[in-house]
Amino acid sequence: MSRRRLLTAIATILCTLAGGPVTASAASGATVSSGTGSSVSVFAVGTAAAGARITFVDIPVRATGTLSVVFQGDPPNGCVAGACSLSGAVSWSPAPAGELFVIATRLHHRTTYQAELNFEPGFGYPFGEPGYTTARVNWTPIAGGSGGSTCADAVAGDQALTPVVRGTRLLLSLPQGPDLLETRCGGPLASDLTAAVPQLSLPIRQILRGQRTLDLSTTGSFAAHGFSGSVSSTITLALGRPQDQGQVPSTVSTTTRRYREVDLRVRAHLGGVAPIQLAGDADQGSCEPLGACGLSGSETVSPDVTQTADLIATAPVTRPARDLLAALGLVRTGSTRGIGAFNLMDWQSGGTLQANLQEGALTCTDTAPLGPGEILFQREGARLDVAYGESGDLGVGSSLRTRCPGPFGPQGALATGSIPLRDLARHTITIRLTRGLSYIDDGYTATARPDLTLTLTRIRVISRTVQQIESSSSSSL
C-alpha cells in the first residue's frame, strides 16, 4: 500500500508535468503502477514534459533491533486525569527485511527526491516476518489502593516510514510518519517523544550508493503531555546493493484513449462531532488481557477541516459534456448511464479527538490532535453518498488514538450521509453525516453516533479533454 502512495506521487508529478489535474486520483484516470522485477509500466494523463527524468531506486534493507519507550504519568509535568495513573512500556521491532524506495525527479537541471522506507513482509508472514509493536501498560490508582488493570497488546503488519527530504539530505527519525508505537493500551503519543527519538541525516547521494549501515541506536529521555520516561533504540538498518528500477520515459509515444472530464471544484468544510460510545467486551477472555473489563466512556471525534475538493465525472470523449454535468447533478438533462462520478478528499490533520473513559474508580481524559482523515464521494443513481473515516479507513482499519486506552477505529466509514445528486447544482450544499455504526474491536465494543456537517461551496466547474497515454519501459531505459 505504501508503495502505492509513492506511485501516486509520481502520478501527481506526471500530471503536473502534463498540465493535467494536480491531484492525481482514480477519478482523473491517472494511475501509475509498478510491475515486479525491473519492469515498470506507467499510465499517465497528458503528455509528460520533455526533459523530465524520473528514476526509481530500490535499496534492500536488513533491519535489526528494537525501539523501546518506558513511561509513567508525571504529575509535575502536568498529567491530566488518568494519564497520571498510567505507566508501562511499548516497543517496536521492524520486520527484518524491508526496502528503501527512492524516486529522483530531474527537471530543468534540478533533482528532487522522494523516499519511503517500507517494512513490508512481502508475500506475508510466514514468508517474511512482519514488524510489530507490543505494549504492557498498567493503569493503577496513584495513591495505591485496590483496582487497576494491565493492558497487553500487540500490533503487526505492513509498516512504512516516510523519511523527510531536505534539499539533498535525507532525514530519518523513529517513529516517523504513521505512529509505529500505537496500540490499544494508553501511553504517550509519538509526537510526545520528539525530543528523544533517534534521528539520522545523510546526503541522499550516499544513501543511493547503498551498502552501508544506518545506525539509529540512541538513548534519551522525554517529558511531555503529562508523561515522562526514556527512549532507547538498538535499531540499525543495513542497506544492500541498490537496484535501479529504471526510469519513466520523458517522452511518451503512444496515445491510446481520450476522455472527457468534468471537475466540480468546491471548498469543503467538515465540522461537528462524532461521539463513539465505548465499552469493554462482556467476554472476560477478550477484555481482561487488554485491561478493558468494566471500562466505559466515549471518544469524541471533532474534525475541523477546510480544503478544496474536486468531484470528477469521467467518460469517453464521445460522450457530450452534458452527460457528465448530469452525472454531477449540475444539469437535469443528459444521460448518466455508464459515467462514474466520485472522488476522495483526504487530509493529514485537523480537529481533535477527546477521550473520556472510566474503569471503576479510575478515569482517563485526554485530548489529542485528530490525525489523517478522508471523505469519499460516490454517486449512487440519483444520489451522492458521502462517507467520512480515518485516512485509509474506508478500506483498511487504523486507529483513533489518544493517550488513554481504547479500541482502534472501525474498518469502514465512521459517518455517512447522502443527498440528492441534484443538490450539487446549488452554490452551497450542506450534507449532514449522521449515520454511524456499531463495531467490535479486540476487547471492545463501540457505537458511533455522528452529527457531522459537510459544507461544499462551489468554486468552479471545469470541462476538459484528457488523453490517456500508455507506455511500457524497462530498466534499460
Added chain:
Amino acid sequence: MKIRALAVLVVAGCAAVLAACALGKTTRQKVTGYAPTGTLTFTWQAEAALGCATEGLCGTVGSLSMNFANYSTGSSGRNPPIDLQDDDAVARSVQTTPSGQTQEACADPESVDLNVVVRRAAAGHLEAVVASGSPLLPSAGTCAGPTEQDLEPLTIPVRSLGRRGYELTGADSFVAGPFEVTVTSHVDAATASFGAIGTSRPVPPRPAPAAKRRHELEEDATVVYRVQSASGSLGASFAGIAGTACQSYGTCDDQGAVNLTFSPTGQELSFTGTRIVKRRVGAAAALRDLKDGRLTVSDDSFGLRPPASVTGTLMAPGGLACQDTQTGDFTWFQSSVTRGLDVISLDPGPSPFVGDPLRTRCPGPTGLDIARSGAIAHASIAVGQLGSQTLSATFSAAGSFAGDGYAGQREGSIVVTLARVSQTGGTRKLTIYAR
C-alpha cells in the same frame, strides 16, 4: 484483494488449466470461492475443575481475535474450503492471582490461515470444521493458552444462504487441557465468483521432439538401521530479553525452559548411496564404496515420526509457576551430506506449515523462535561408519536465540542407537531419457 489472494487464484487457475491441458479435455471450469468478512474469536479460561492447578495456570484467561475483510480465495473444486485468514491476529492472555494481582500479561501477533469446510452434521444441520492441511492453525502463540493441536477440533454452526454462501454464526465450546475454550463466530462467507478458467477450444500440444534414450549403470548401496533406543532430552532454557524492551513484552525476569524427548524406537532409517559407473560391481564392492565415500549419500530421516513429549516451564516474578507437557509425533527432521558427514537436523526449515512441537500451554517462545537462524539440534553420522553393526547418533542442541520477548540457549542432547537390519548393494541398469 490482497496479493496473496491473487496468487492463490493464479495458482489455482494455472493448476486447473494445466490439468485440463494434460487431460486434453475441452473443459471450462468455474472458479468459485468465498470472501469471508466478520470476526472469529477464541477465548479460553483455566478451570480448577479441569486441573489448572497442576499446570500452574489457574487464573489464566485469554483470547485470539481474528478479523476478516477484503480477502477472498477461489478454487475450482466442489465444496471449496472457506479460507479464514488474518495476518494481523493477536493472541493475548493474562494470569491473575485470586486477589486480582496480575502475574503475567502477554500479547503476541499471530498469522492465522485456517481453512474450514462445511459438512452436514447431525439432524441435518450444517457445521464448519477444520480442513486437513490448514496452513497456519490458530493458537495462543507465545502466550499461556491452548496450542494449535488444542484448537483443531473446533466446529462452527453454519447456516446456508443458498447461492449467496454461508453464515458461520454461533458459538462452540470444548475443553483443551485445563482450559474451557469458546469459539464465537460472526463470519459471513459470501460466495465469490472469479469467472472461469480453462478453454473450450484447447490448442493441441505441439509434439515434443523425440527423447534420446540411453542406458547407464548405477552403483547402489543401501544400509537399513532400526532405532534401538533413544535417551536424553534437548530443548532450550530462556529468560526475558535484556534491556528495557522486556517491559513491553512483560517478560522481565521470566525464567523458563522447554525439554523435548523423542524415541523413534522401532522405526527404520535408511542410508543410500548411488553413482553412475561404467561396469558392474558386486554387493560387497558397492557397500565398500558407500563406506569409503565414493557414492552420493542420502537418508530418509525426513520420514521419521517418533512419538515425542515436550515439557515447558515458566516462572515469573509475580509468582507464576507453570509447567505443562504436550505429546505428539515429532516431524522436524532434515538432513544433508557434506564432506563425509551425514548431518541430520531438527529444524522447522523454510516451511512453517507444520505444528509446533516445542510449544506447550505455558507462556514461552515458539519453536521457530528457538530455531531462529539455526536448527534446534544436529546429529552427525560419518559416512565411513555406514555398514557397521551398530551406529550412534547424538542430537546436540547448541547456540543462542532471541525474539518475541525471550532470549535463551539451545541445550541438551539425545543419543539415538541404531542397529543394522540389512545392507544391500550392487549395480542396476538405468534408462535415461534426454533431449
